[in-house]
Amino acid sequence: MADIVVKWSQLITPIDLTLVLVLLLLMIVFHNFFRHSYYKKLKRAPGPFPLWPLLGNLPLLHKLPHQDFYNLSKTYGDIMELKLGSICTVIISSPRLAKEVFNTHDQAFSFRPLPTTLNSFTYGGRSAGWTYKIDDYWQSLRKMEVLQLFSPKSLIASKHVRDEEISSLIHDVFEDCKEGEPTNMRTRLFDTSMNMMTRLLFGERYFGLKLSDKKSEEFKDIILKELAIAGIFNIGDFVPLLRPFDLQGITSQLKKLRLKIDQFFDEMIQDRLKQNGLNDSKDFLNAMLSLPKTHGFGDRLGDNTIKAILNESILAGTDTTATTTEWAIAELLKHPQFAQKAQEELDDVVGFERVVDESDLPQLKYLQAIVKETFRLHPPAPLLLPHENIEAREVGGYHIPPKTLLYVNVWAIHRDSSIYENPLEFNPKRFVGSNIELKGKDFQLLPFGSGRRVCPGLPFGLITVQMGLARFLHSFTVRLPKGESSQDMDMTEVFSITTPKEIPLHVVATARLPLHLYVAPQFTTCGN
Numbered sequence: 001m002a003d004i005v006v007k008w009s010q011l012i013t014p015i016d017l018t019l020v021l022v023l024l025l026l027m028i029v030f031h032n033f034f035r036h037s038y039y040k041k042l043k044r045a046p047g048p049f050p051l052w053p054l055l056g057n058l059p060l061l062h063k064l065p066h067q068d069f070y071n072l073s074k075t076y077g078d079i080m081e082l083k084l085g086s087i088c089t090v091i092i093s094s095p096r097l098a099k100e101v102f103n104t105h106d107q108a109f110s111f112r113p114l115p116t117t118l119n120s121f122t123y124g125g126r127s128a129g130w131t132y133k134i135d136d137y138w139q140s141l142r143k144m145e146v147l148q149l150f151s152p153k154s155l156i157a158s159k160h161v162r163d164e165e166i167s168s169l170i171h172d173v174f175e176d177c178k179e180g181e182p183t184n185m186r187t188r189l190f191d192t193s194m195n196m197m198t199r200l201l202f203g204e205r206y207f208g209l210k211l212s213d214k215k216s217e218e219f220k221d222i223i224l225k226e227l228a229i230a231g232i233f234n235i236g237d238f239v240p241l242l243r244p245f246d247l248q249g250i251t252s253q254l255k256k257l258r259l260k261i262d263q264f265f266d267e268m269i270q271d272r273l274k275q276n277g278l279n280d281s282k283d284f285l286n287a288m289l290s291l292p293k294t295h296g297f298g299d300r301l302g303d304n305t306i307k308a309i310l311n312e313s314i315l316a317g318t319d320t321t322a323t324t325t326e327w328a329i330a331e332l333l334k335h336p337q338f339a340q341k342a343q344e345e346l347d348d349v350v351g352f353e354r355v356v357d358e359s360d361l362p363q364l365k366y367l368q369a370i371v372k373e374t375f376r377l378h379p380p381a382p383l384l385l386p387h388e389n390i391e392a393r394e395v396g397g398y399h400i401p402p403k404t405l406l407y408v409n410v411w412a413i414h415r416d417s418s419i420y421e422n423p424l425e426f427n428p429k430r431f432v433g434s435n436i437e438l439k440g441k442d443f444q445l446l447p448f449g450s451g452r453r454v455c456p457g458l459p460f461g462l463i464t465v466q467m468g469l470a471r472f473l474h475s476f477t478v479r480l481p482k483g484e485s486s487q488d489m490d491m492t493e494v495f496s497i498t499t500p501k502e503i504p505l506h507v508v509a510t511a512r513l514p515l516h517l518y519v520a521p522q523f524t525t526c527g528n
């Protein structure tokens, strides 16, 4: 054996090895070069040359991929093709092409490639958002979610949950301001959204009231870790050769986290099954457990599907509404003239003797304009969720090969200067009197996506943001803590599963309504 080792080392000298490596590198560069010219013949969308072996254009992306794509689109146009590792990726950055994708080719691009992180959290893509294709299973899931959570009837049934949780938020901020303490809006809004979701899903509040409760703390920790890890742009998803090395340490974290999630949801499901009178409670977990197993799902509405749906709903429904409301308050601190205008409207419509009710919303036009403007500048999912096609298509006159990863960069669309005047300016006036809606039909404003895969939580998410902001503005005037200037406020964003402000917003609030309107709510015991 020793002899053989000696012979090999004599055969291959360091110079030989360097030559082989250089040759390999040249081969990869030439391969990419010829492929690139070949693409051009097929009228492929323009894009930067995929210079890096294995990585392609990946090194062009930094911490905020949607901003990198936006900057690249200024050079290459509103449809461009990049090679991210081994994945052919097309990025759409104009309303015209978003309309073409979601109207003409919606079915073709309705496939959902599953990143490694979400594979684990959705039990192999069993939730509606990460089911790969649109089939009977996906349709049954969507139908069940809409019926139980988001239909007009369900929204009326869950109104008291939103009212109570927002009242609790107002009470907590009031307590902070009585003490003269700044309020951490990030934590308060997150807890509010989380409590709403957990009450709808399994009938329990999780945070805020029971901070000493160990189980609540553990649950919050799991969810925060999931949110953090789910947002990581995993190199292994783009460069399969690197996947086994787990360079970002994701796989090991996922395993630990998945065990904890499993344990948490398993206990909850078992407890529920042991309880007599399963059908008395009207939360989503009970609805799922009560469904006959064959109800449109074949035998797939097992425990793993239920866990995947619960987990996805928490991940999709919590941070999205909380970060949008936080951005809205931050923008209004920077532009107090708009906050004042919204407060005048609230005072006119609601007065000072009661709190805002959901039935007031249609009259709160200025508030609605503020919410739209916030979604325009700060869409929680700036690239929507990834889409994929299995058949070749032509978009904008360019050939899109099968298995292309497609991102619709709504962050870029929302900043298109041919649509929005001074697009980088926060100015809700642009939506006053406009009939642009958030429902996915107006392609210049798409924070909830569009087409078949449009967000099913849209009605719930929108009403939660509108009501949270309306109640907050009606109840308080706010300023930043001493020593901080709103004009210098750092508005840097972070790319994660949502796109929050990098530095959490802290505010000092002053009450503007009679004291009895800040009392803590009496919580009804169950979700619905």
Ligand code: HEM
Binding pocket: 112, 128, 129, 130, 142, 312, 313, 314, 316, 317, 318, 320, 321, 324, 380, 381, 384, 385, 386, 447, 448, 449, 450, 452, 453, 454, 455, 456, 457, 458, 460, 461, 462, 465
């Ligand atoms: C401010 C609130 C929200 C925003 C901005 C938002 C945004 C989005 C976006 C952009 C998509 C992807 C659309 C696409 O790929 O074209 C999506 C999908 C989805 N959202 Fe939301 N969402 C919000 C709230 C919610 C809530 C409250 C829930 C439910 C608990 C929810 C559940 C889902 C699900 C299940 C999908 C996947 C749909 C599918 O692929 O079939 N979202 N959402």
